[in-house]
Amino acid sequence: MASEGAGGAPALFSVRMRAAAGGPHERGGWHVSGAERILCADELPRAVSDLVRRARGHALGSADFIQVTVERLPASVPVIPGLPVTTLAAAETGEARRVAAELLAIAGVDEGVARAAIGLLAAGPGPGGSLMRGAVVMDAATGRRQEPDPARGVRVSTVDLAPGVHRRVRERLRRAGLPSHRVLEAAVLASKGAWAGTLAELCWSDDPGYTTGYVAAPRLGYVRIPYLKPAGVPVGGRVFFVVGGTDLDAYVRRLEDEPALVADLGPVSPPVPPTRFLEEIRLGLAPTS
Numbered sequence: 001m002a003s004e005g006a007g008g009a010p011a012l013f014s015v016r017m018r019a020a021a022g023g024p025h026e027r028g029g030w031h032v033s034g035a036e037r038i039l040c041a042d043e044l045p046r047a048v049s050d051l052v053r054r055a056r057g058h059a060l061g062s063a064d065f066i067q068v069t070v071e072r073l074p075a076s077v078p079v080i081p082g083l084p085v086t087t088l089a090a091a092e093t094g095e096a097r098r099v100a101a102e103l104l105a106i107a108g109v110d111e112g113v114a115r116a117a118i119g120l121l122a123a124g125p126g127p128g129g130s131l132m133r134g135a136v137v138m139d140a141a142t143g144r145r146q147e148p149d150p151a152r153g154v155r156v157s158t159v160d161l162a163p164g165v166h167r168r169v170r171e172r173l174r175r176a177g178l179p180s181h182r183v184l185e186a187a188v189l190a191s192k193g194a195w196a197g198t199l200a201e202l203c204w205s206d207d208p209g210y211t212t213g214y215v216a217a218p219r220l221g222y223v224r225i226p227y228l229k230p231a232g233v234p235v236g237g238r239v240f241f242v243v244g245g246t247d248l249d250a251y252v253r254r255l256e257d258e259p260a261l262v263a264d265l266g267p268v269s270p271p272v273p274p275t276r277f278l279e280e281i282r283l284g285l286a287p288t289s
């Protein structure tokens, strides 16, 4: 039987996994995989074994350090809105990056800063071109980096879809022909980013086999862009753009420590030509209208 929290609602647990190869992250191991779940007690055993299996079978290498943390959450967790999901029919990396830069500019990022952020992810955003476990936090007007630790970055944590919503959302994503696992995880993370006060986000994976990245922003939704990096490249990362004057401590605390449940993802649209999407957004139309 599920254990109960205050007021009779089932108790919720945060499950966090981080995995590295060549030893723990702190002793020079390279990051292989990470994940976030929020679950009821009776879902824990299966979820933990799924996460361990995932870390052992990751494309970046099989982890030899896997840490799973299970923590009971406070009785009441805020429920936040999920971003709508749009996929742009970009055909190659040059076009994909031009579109990403335009979307970031529409969301309020300085054009030069947007281009520099794309260059930063292409080069590897960590010290000496290394990968980061978390995200860069960048001032949207100046491009100055704000994350307290430029090797680790800021990690969005303690977020998931609300209990009971997963299966329905996965099914919806699968029916739209999308890789449900990846899309769900990234869209949930981007939704928490938007809730925490992020102006816009840019991301592509360091997984060499996964080339679709995205730009997300409250005004744009979660916008997937195929070919944002060329195939076979094991370099990627995330940038959260913030406006100047953001209270950085409070912002990072929200992203990393404050639990949140995403009520549902917004509508999932079929692939749309980038030019049409840009036009609609410039006209002030919502991503899915």
Ligand code: AMP
Residues within 6 Å of the ligand: 034, 131, 132, 133, 134, 135, 153, 154, 155, 156, 157, 189, 203, 204, 205, 206, 207, 236, 237, 238
């Ligand atoms: P992924 O899409 O999982 O390959 O992640 C792409 C990049 O995003 C990674 O290289 C990290 O720099 C960053 N990242 C991964 N997980 C998180 C997270 N939970 N919070 C912030 N940044 C992350």
